[in-house]
Amino acid sequence: MEWCFSMPKVELHAHLNGSIRDSTLLELTKSLGERGVINFSQVEHIIMKYNRSVKEVFQLFDLIRIVTTDHATVTRITREVIEDFASENVVYLELRTTPKRNDAIGMTKSSYVEAVLKGLRSVTSVDVDFIPHGEEEEEHSRTFLLNTPPTGCEDTNNYCRKRIYVRLLLSIDRRETTEAAMETVKLALQMRPFGVVGIDLSGNPLLGDWNTYLPALKFAREQGLYITLHCGEIPNAKEIHQMLDFKPQRIGHAICFEDQHWEILKSSKIPVEICLTSNIRTMTVRSIDVHHFDHLYKAKHPVVLCTDDFGAFSTTLSNEYNIAANAFELGKKELFELSRNAVELIFAERRVKEDLRKYFNSVAKIWE
Ligand SMILES: CNc1ncnc2c1ncn2[C@@H]1O[C@H](COP(=O)(O)O)[C@@H](O)[C@H]1O
Numbered sequence: 294m295e296w297c298f299s300m301p302k303v304e305l306h307a308h309l310n311g312s313i314r315d316s317t318l319l320e321l322t323k324s325l326g327e328r329g330v331i332n333f334s335q336v337e338h339i340i341m342k343y344n345r346s347v348k349e350v351f352q353l354f355d356l357i358r359i360v361t362t363d364h365a366t367v368t369r370i371t372r373e374v375i376e377d378f379a380s381e382n383v384v385y386l387e388l389r390t391t392p393k394r395n396d397a398i399g400m401t402k403s404s405y406v407e408a409v410l411k412g413l414r415s416v417t418s419v420d421v422d423f424i425p426h427g428e429e430e431e432e433h434s435r436t437f438l439l440n441t442p443p444t445g446c447e448d449t450n451n452y453c454r455k456r457i458y459v460r461l462l463l464s465i466d467r468r469e470t471t472e473a474a475m476e477t478v479k480l481a482l483q484m485r486p487f488g489v490v491g492i493d494l495s496g497n498p499l500l501g502d503w504n505t506y507l508p509a510l511k512f513a514r515e516q517g518l519y520i521t522l523h524c525g526e527i528p529n530a531k532e533i534h535q536m537l538d539f540k541p542q543r544i545g546h547a548i549c550f551e552d553q554h555w556e557i558l559k560s561s562k563i564p565v566e567i568c569l570t571s572n573i574r575t576m577t578v579r580s581i582d583v584h585h586f587d588h589l590y591k592a593k594h595p596v597v598l599c600t601d602d603f604g605a606f607s608t609t610l611s612n613e614y615n616i617a618a619n620a621f622e623l624g625k626k627e628l629f630e631l632s633r634n635a636v637e638l639i640f641a642e643r644r645v646k647e648d649l650r651k652y653f654n655s656v657a658k659i660w661e
């Protein structure tokens with residue numbers, strides 16, 4: 294486990310609000326309970342439950358949504374999530390979140406994203422790079438990670454601060470209308486100078502219809518935003534087909550695939566974000582030994598290990614690496630290569646990719 298923790302890692306599938314710390318969720322829920330906004334005893338069991346069906350997971354997300362949707366809390370959670378990932382040696386994080394509107398508190402999708410950016414700026418315990426680099430800033434982006442301290446560095450001076458790149462994806466929720474989805478895409482375009490690199494489609498897979506989001510997703514692609522889709526979380530052969538035909542840059546999960554889908558996936562080489570604990574806990578995969586990671590990995594299909602919602606599923610990225618190591622008999626070297634290969638799947642600009650490549654090269658010897 295220790296080496297899974299110290300290994301440099303790349304996280305490409307993490308939902309902001311699903312990554313809320315347990316302690317923060319409990320604190321916020323209790324405080325809302327005390328203020329009479331919610332009845333704590335009625336929701337306690339949703340928070341405390343360990344294995345949740347897909348339906349129950351989305352009940353938890355609905356609760357989290359009530360508890361977290363104000364500007365100050367969004368800012369706080371963003372800061373904590375970045376600190377948590379950086380502390381376990383994640384050097385590149387693509388964080389996704391659904392911009393929310395709440396008229397009652399004057400929240401617009403835009404002010405929601407501003408609150409996220411405020412969170413990014415408010416991190417003080419680690420160095421965060423989230424503003425994309427212009428061509429002229431060559432020097433900075435060439436050395437940002439190369440100056441990262443060795444793991445275990447105890448010195449308290451600046452040299453020992455962890456460093457992390459963060460880029461953002463804005464999520465379209467499957468409950469949204471075409472217009473709301475389009476608003477999110479337009480917001481993502483506006484927020485590009487602040488590190489928004491793409492669009493995600495997520496939310497309860499039991500709801501919504503592909504054709505509702507398609508116009509917004511097409512527009513996003515025309516405008517040069519990257520796209521990743523939650524695909525195949527439940528059996529829905531037609532939608533899986535439509536999603537693969539759309540050829541997103543990545544997909545998440547790829548669980549309920551039939552032979553025809555595997556064929557298209559493999560020939561189109563669309564990378565898959567794999568979330569082991571999430572799939573087991575939501576019982577969408579029966580057990581780890583039948584998880585499709587094994588088959589994709591052995592077929593040399595591009596895959597990346599991710600957490601999905603480390604708060605909701607009580608995991609960490611290091612833990613996901615550890616689970617993969619044990620379940621699929623992968624050693625340090627294989628997992629390092631898996632992490633290094635994920636660099637090729639990121640949505641950030643060329644300079645970030647180059648810095649990450651150099652950084653992984655510079656530490657590769659340790660993991661051989
Ligand atoms: C279990 N697998 C999953 N499948 C689909 N959507 C998921 C998800 N896990 C999380 N989300 C989506 O992300 C939201 C929380 O983060 P944000 O409020 O956006 O930051 C959830 O409400 C859901 O819409």
Ligand SMILES: [Zn+2]
Pocket residue numbers: 306308495523545601
């Ligand atoms: Zn997800």
